[in-house]
Amino acid sequence: MGVTELPAGGPNALAVTLGLLGDEWNLWILRFALLGSRRYNDWLALGGISNSVLSSRLAVLTAGGMLERREYQQNPPRHEYSVTRKGQSIWPVLITMWSWEKQWAPNEIAPLPPLRHSTCGNDFTPILRCKECGEDVDVRSLDSRMGPSGDFSRSVPEATSRRRSTKSERRPEILAHTMELVGNRWSAAIIGAAFRGARRYGEFAEITGAPPAIVADRLKHLTEIGVMETRPLPDRPQWSEYRLTDKGTAYFPVVMCMISWGQRWFRSADGPDIVLHHKACGKRFEARLGCSACGEELRSSDIEAIDLTTSVHVPGSGWS
Structure with a gap:
């Protein structure tokens, strides 16, 4: 499966990426x-x-080009699913999600190894770096501008496919706190707006285009889970602004890996949704990950x- 061409005027690469990865069961299957x-x-034998x-x-992951369906038996028909290059290359997103979850939202019942x-x-822990020069980067290291397909109305999935568990089935819960950020399309939009510099309620509403009640609800929820915090405005102490906490800022590598993966594999006919440059080297930014222990x-x-008791390799094809 190669690059998916998206029609002009429709959902952009970020929207498609959030639609695929903002779902607990999709991540669990992958x-x-x-x-x-x-x-x-x-998968059924794994339970739940x-x-x-x-x-x-x-069906969603196959249509998205992350899995490939092949018939291995004709009578009765049976199929198996292999991971494509597009699916294999999702590993940086999963690794950064895993690391963030383990550090900032540890699960005492089922801790991540x-x-x-x-x-x-x-x-x-994975360190976010620039592909071109190899330097470590953070949110202050990058210049960003919205591309031709970058309107926020095109960057939000049309609907979330996240399905809450019933009494007869559990939720996968492997990245439960991550899903609080990307499993709700408006939470993801609010986080994106915060990384773009939004601070005040009106700025979040203007950038995301979300209804006022939803903006208020999402800001309240993200504050409650410790991703954002309120601070009084210097010129109007009775009013508050919203800022990312250390926990929220630490989610930046996940966002950058998602953007890099999405824009690699999904291309809008009218151009990219976001254009990023690394200030230090001046080159277009694409995410890479380094080891915090040895630097490689x-x-x-x-x-x-x-x-x-065991070690499990994470298969894939590197960055190829």
């Missing part, structure tokens, strides 16, 4: 697909997912998720 699950019953949800998500870089043998560039084949 996680186990990267670890070797191929057939329908492989219903037939209808599994069928619908496999640490990540280990097999090249140096150390546990690590990370490749998917060199990353392991470690638990008390």
